[in-house]
Amino acid sequence: MAEVIIIGGGIVGLSSAYYLHKKGYSVTxxxxxxxxxxxxxxxxGMIVPSHFVPLASPGMVQQGIRWMFNSKxxxxxxxxxxxKLIGWGLKFLKNANAKHVERAGIPLRDLSLLSKSLYHSLADELKADFELQDKGILAFYKTEKAAEEEGHLVKKALELGLDMAALSAAECAALQPGLKLDVLGAVHYRCDSHLYPKKLMDALLNYLQLNGVKxxxxxxxxxIEVAEKAINSVFAGNMAWKADHFVLASGSWSAEIAKMVDMNIPIMPGKGYSFMEPEPEQRMQIPALLCEARVAITPMNGxxxxxxxxxxxxxxxxxxxQRVLxxxxxxxxxxxxxxxxxxxxDKIWxxxxxxxxxxLPYIGYSHKVKNLIVATGHGMMGLGLGPATGSLVSExxxxxxxxxxxxxxSPSRFN
Ligand SMILES: Cc1cc2nc3c(=O)[nH]c(=O)nc-3n(C[C@H](O)[C@H](O)[C@H](O)COP(=O)(O)OP(=O)(O)OC[C@H]3O[C@@H](n4cnc5c(N)ncnc54)[C@H](O)[C@@H]3O)c2cc1C
Structure with missing residues (x-):
């Protein structure tokens, strides 16, 4: 049985382990x-086929500069x-254009839709309830500007065959009766889903452990030791680990590890915060995105x-x-x-x-060493794209x- 070592046990690493194990590989x-x-x-916990526009898009640069002067x-x-930051920023600038958005739409949609369908199969296969729900997401806006931007998104989404609809404030209120709203309207990303990440990760880890994944x-x-353009072993825990194949799934740390095999995969960590609160009296039925504030609200685990x-x-x-405020x-x-x-x-994660x-994520073979697959760089969509990435790694x-x-x-696109 061929052996695979995966570096990193986030959703991308665990998903890769799952699909590799299913194909009969011995996985660590x-x-x-x-x-x-x-x-x-x-x-x-959002699974977002609606997010077919990458972060590098027109308008993001100007908006980003405006935001930099506000501590909240x-x-x-x-x-x-x-x-490193300057190099990353220059590449971002180069990609924040309409052509890039156009080119990325279909591949991102396909990756997301594949992942969403794999999540449904996973829930059955693991016999696990990780609160996967297909209620969509309501993206609320308060300003005409955001309404216009969301309007463009709906038009493009419909062209891509994704289910989305612009709703008036009254239509939003009817979807979540009792939850008072002060908005101009919302777009219902009906194509989206959500889940409770901790239950998902626990279920995956438990399954992998019970089924012989080390x-x-x-x-x-x-x-990392390389010989004849292939990884010979990786060093961890005072030991050299050998395998036939290696997967780099180390999230924000991946760029440093890639450097060990002379690969350049630009990645910056994008720190984000979250916290939980008891559910309000008037239940939020459908997860929400607050467009202008860029805040996500998801009901999970009660x-x-x-x-x-x-x-x-x-x-x-x-x-x-200040950012949490x-x-x-x-x-x-x-x-x-x-x-x-x-x-x-202590309540802030x-x-x-x-x-x-x-x-865009990096998914594919390294061009420097022949037995390394890179699976990282998923930014704000890694939870949603995890299973598709893992399944592609196994393929x-x-x-x-x-x-x-x-x-x-391609992981070599910036070389
Ligand atoms: C506030 C917030 C909200 C988000 N909301 C969503 C959402 O709704 N939907 C969505 O799709 N995504 C969302 N994301 C993004 C998503 O969480 C990430 O894209 C995803 O978790 C990345 O998964 P990963 O497996 O690549 O990395 P990680 O989960 O970070 O896992 C990487 C692992 O690699 C390990 N590692 C690192 N270096 C080494 C090393 N040298 N040796 C061994 N192991 C190593 C680390 O310990 C870690 O366990 C959100 C992120 C934040 C911060």
Missing amino acids: ILDKGDLKDNCSYGNA SPFYVKPSLNG IMPNHEVTR SIRYGGTMELGQINQKINK GIVESVPKYFPDLKPEVPSM YGFRPSSPDG LIAGEKPTVALGIF
Whole structure:
């Protein structure tokens, strides 16, 4: 049985392990943490075929600059002379155009739809209830400008065959009776779904452990040995680990590991925050996105999760309370009766979105070493795209034709 080592046990690593195990591979996951928390746990749990426009898109640059001068804004890049950040930023600028958005639409849609259908199969196969629901997401807006932008999105989504509809404020209210609204309207991304990430991750880990996948927490990969253009072994936990194939699924840390085999895959960590609150009296039935505030609200596990902000730059353990306040204060502007409390520091979760400069994931073989597959860089969509990515990784390793064309996701596109 051919052996595969996966570096990283987030949703991408676990999904890859799942589909590889299903195809009969002997799989080991090495993770530097305890596998009880990573970016795949505290996220908003949204599966978003609606997000076929990558973050690198027209208007994002100007909007980003405006946000940089507001301490509570949803987006922040610390001005810095850090060469990595500047290089990433220049690539972002180069990609933030209409041509890139046009080129990315169909591949992103196909990846998302594949993942959504795999999530349904996973729920059956794992016999697990991770609260997967197909109620869509309501993207609420308060301004004419956002209404216009969402209007364009609906038009394009319908062209791509995705189910979406613009609703008036009254139509939104009818969907969630009793939940007071102060909005101009919303677009119902009916094509979207949501789930509770912790239950999903627990179910996957449990299944993998019970079915013979070797899971090694506290095993940080610190060095990779290459011989004859192939990985010979990776070093973790004072040991050399050998396998036939390797998968790089280390989220925001992937760029550093790629460097060990002389690969350049630009990734910046995009820090985001979330916190949970008891469910309000008037139940939120359908998850919400607050368009202008860039906040996500998802009912899960009998509670409600608020999440948002994107601080591009560094991996550190600092909590910027101003950004969390930005989330808290935005909510009643859309839902006057929903007034989340400012969470205490220990209630604030944060994670690092592995963000590529063109807003697209890296999925495919390394061009530097022949037995390494890269599966990372999913940014704000990694939870949703996890199963599709894992399934594609297993197809590549098995030498099968990938279900989704992978050209645009090539890990060597910035070389
Ligand atoms: C506030 C917030 C809300 C979000 N909401 C959504 C959402 O609604 N929908 C969505 O699709 N996405 C969402 N995301 C994004 C999503 O959470 C991420 O894209 C996704 O979790 C990334 O998964 P991953 O497996 O690539 O990385 P991670 O989950 O970060 O896992 C990477 C793993 O690699 C390990 N690792 C790193 N370095 C090493 C090393 N040297 N050796 C061994 N192991 C290593 C780490 O310990 C970690 O366990 C959100 C993110 C945030 C922050």
